[in-house]
Amino acid sequence: MEEEKIKKEAEEEAQAQVDIWKYVFGFTEMAVVKCAIELGIPDFLESQDGQAMTLDGLSAALGCSPSSLYRIMRFLTNRGIFRQVNQGHGCSSQNSTSNAIGSSSITYVQTPLSRLLARNGEKSMAAIVLLESSPVMLSPWLGLGRRVLANSPPPFDTYHGQDLWSYAQNNPAHSKLINDAMACDARVAVSAMINGCPQVFEGISSLVDVGGGDGTALRTLLKACPCIRGINFDLPHVVSFAPHSDGVEHVGGDMFHSVPNADAAFIMGLTSYPFYSMSSGCCMTGEMTSVSAY
Ligand SMILES: C[S@@+](CC[C@H](N)C(=O)[O-])C[C@H]1O[C@@H](n2cnc3c(N)ncnc32)[C@H](O)[C@@H]1O
Known part of the structure; x- marks a missing residue:
């Protein structure tokens, strides 16, 4: 019995000595x-x-x-x-x-x-890889320990002295990286929604996408549901670069103040993003008959 325990411990230690290299060279x-x-x-x-x-x-x-x-x-x-x-x-x-x-x-x-790594593929994830592997996004992760100890603001804010969206507003190149990355995610996620639960969009004649980025989500949705009038709502510096698309109106603003009226609103985002609680921080003045989040 003791022999078996010693053998098992030796095996676990040998495995640990192999596994540790995943963390040394994980990057x-x-x-x-x-x-x-x-x-x-x-x-x-x-x-x-x-x-x-x-x-x-x-x-x-x-x-x-x-x-x-x-x-x-x-x-x-x-x-x-x-x-x-x-x-x-x-x-x-x-x-x-x-x-x-x-x-x-x-x-x-x-x-x-x-x-998935080809830049122009329909399901391309290249832009997300380029965003998340950028020094701007990666550097804050290296200070995670300090954030845990000090219970300080999110690592991004601590490292850059401003939150992600303010940083993007002040750095157009990084804003483009974010918008391109979010567009990748939107193409895949909205296609899955349309295929998996098309009934969600039945009876809706207008829809506001809150934090809709460059409008890719609504553009994708309107191809399947052309009767819907889409309102792409995001920060002014984001919508000012959003490409024109028939059926989609771009509106700039701050969702913590108000969002445009529509039959329904949806909020979609990568869950790893510092996309702070909608329910605690915002006051929506728009009439909404249905809201689906994440
Ligand atoms: C994680 S991204 C999600 C983008 C898009 N919904 C998607 O999933 O592809 C969050 C979006 O919310 C926008 N955003 C952040 N704060 C906002 C605010 N206060 N008002 C309006 N939009 C905001 C950002 O500019 C960004 O486009």
């Missing part, structure tokens, strides 16, 4: 995926219409050295982001390193995961 997952998006690897492979692309061809197209690219691709194929196909053998291998680096026999194709 590499995000860094390498960001690198792939910035280099445009998913977009380039997507443009090949399913044809496998050689390592040499890919590095020439991207303007980088085959050996550096090979190391990035080896990491990514190991995670199921891209698939390595060894041409000439008709077989595929995710981890094979047997080919010489730079060999034209190493080729890559897209996978469902890498397709």
Whole structure:
């Protein structure tokens, strides 16, 4: 019995010594995926219409050295982001390193995961990765300990001296990163809503999307429900850059003061966002017959 306990403890300790490296180098997952998006690897492979692309061809197209690219691709194929196909053998291998680096026999194709990283894909998540991996968003996480100890304001506010939305107002480039990222989320979430519970929108002739970003959610919804008149409500600096779309009116304002009248309102957002409690902070003067949140 004692022997078994000692053996189990030794196994757990050995496993811990392996697992700890996930925390030491955890950031590499995000860094390498960001690198792939910035280099445009998913977009380039997507443009090949399913044809496998050689390592040499890919590095020439991207303007980088085959050996550096090979190391990035080896990491990514190991995670199921891209698939390595060894041409000439008709077989595929995710981890094979047997080919010489730079060999034209190493080729890559897209996978469902890498397709999500193409910038223009219908279900693209590239903009969310680029937002969350930006130094502006990442740095506050590194001060989480101080936030817990001091029960101070959210890490973002403490680090940047202002909340996320004020920061975005003062930094248009970051505001664009946020809006593009939210648009990715909106496309996927609204499509799922329309497919999963279309009855929610029955009988509604006007709908206000509170915190609707650049209006992607309403644009997506109105394709399926063209009879609805959409009001995209967000902060003035956000709606001032929102693209025009028939059937969608952009209104700028502060939801903690009032929101436009409509038959119904919806509020949607990534739950990890510092999107402070609507119920405690806001006073809505609009008439609303139904509200669905998160
Ligand atoms: C997490 S994003 C969600 C965007 C969009 N609903 C989506 O899910 O894709 C929150 C949105 O609320 C907006 N917002 C933040 N504070 C606001 C306020 N006081 N009044 C109106 N909009 C606000 C932000 O500009 C941002 O577009």
